[in-house]
Amino acid sequence: METYKIQIIETVVVLVGYIATHFLTKIVINNTLKKTHLQRGRRKTIVKAMHLFSFITVAILLSAVWGLKQGEIAIFVGTILTALGIVFFAHWSLLSNVTSSLLLFFNHPIKIGDTIKILDRDFPFEGEVSDLTYFFIHLKTENEEIITIPNSILFQKSVLVIEKNRNLLSSE
Template identity: 65%
Template sequence: MNVLKIQILETLVILFLYAIAFYLTKNIIDNTLKKAQLHRARRKMIIKITHLFISIAVVTLLSGIWGLEQKEIAVFASTILTVLGIAFFAQWSLLSNITSSLLLFFTHPIRLGDTVKILDKDYPMEGEVNELNYFFVHLKTKKWPDYNRS
């Protein structure tokens, strides 16, 4: 068998395994998290993150099959990580928001529908958690305080 046929066969095997892994992880994660009674949006987010990591692994394997050397892959990955590191350092508050939202997301100290009280010296606030995403926690308050100072 020549090299091209072997590469095509390996690629087909990887893509077949990718399809199986994609399907299995979706079902396993969804069923497991349903038992944990997580909100549907959180389950979808965890499935998307898992599929992202699986896709990155498949692209790495395919690039190795089709002739990219480890050195080239390592240079590409380190370049991407360097750019992300510089971008996050430039936007320190963005990195802080993402880190705190991931902590809130995975440790589950608050859930949708919980009432939260923010103890701020100048602007205390209390409200129901309406939405959780990567950057913000949206609260639905009973009355909106007037922060405009004329």
């Protein structure tokens, strides 16, 4: 068989494996974490992280299948890391929001479904936490509006938890 046909077959095998792994990890992680009584938002974040890890693994495997040399991969990775460094330096608040999301995930008492009020003198925010992402927290107001607030704001302002969501299981 010709080399490119073998590479195509290997690529298909890697992609089919990735798709199967994608769905299996989601099911296995969710079922495992439900037994530990972690909240849905935390399970969702762990699944996203595992999917990112598996995507990076597939990218590395595909680059090996198609014959990229280690030096070429190193140059590519170096270029990407340099660009990301410049972006984060230019917009350092993005990096602080990602760091804040990790702190919120592991240490903050605010969970999805809680009703909170961010105490700001000029413009206080109040609503139900509908989602916690890597960069933002989403609050749903009484008027069904969605307010998007950067995660770092929660560490700069005082937050009042008006009502804890009792429907979601907690690991606390």
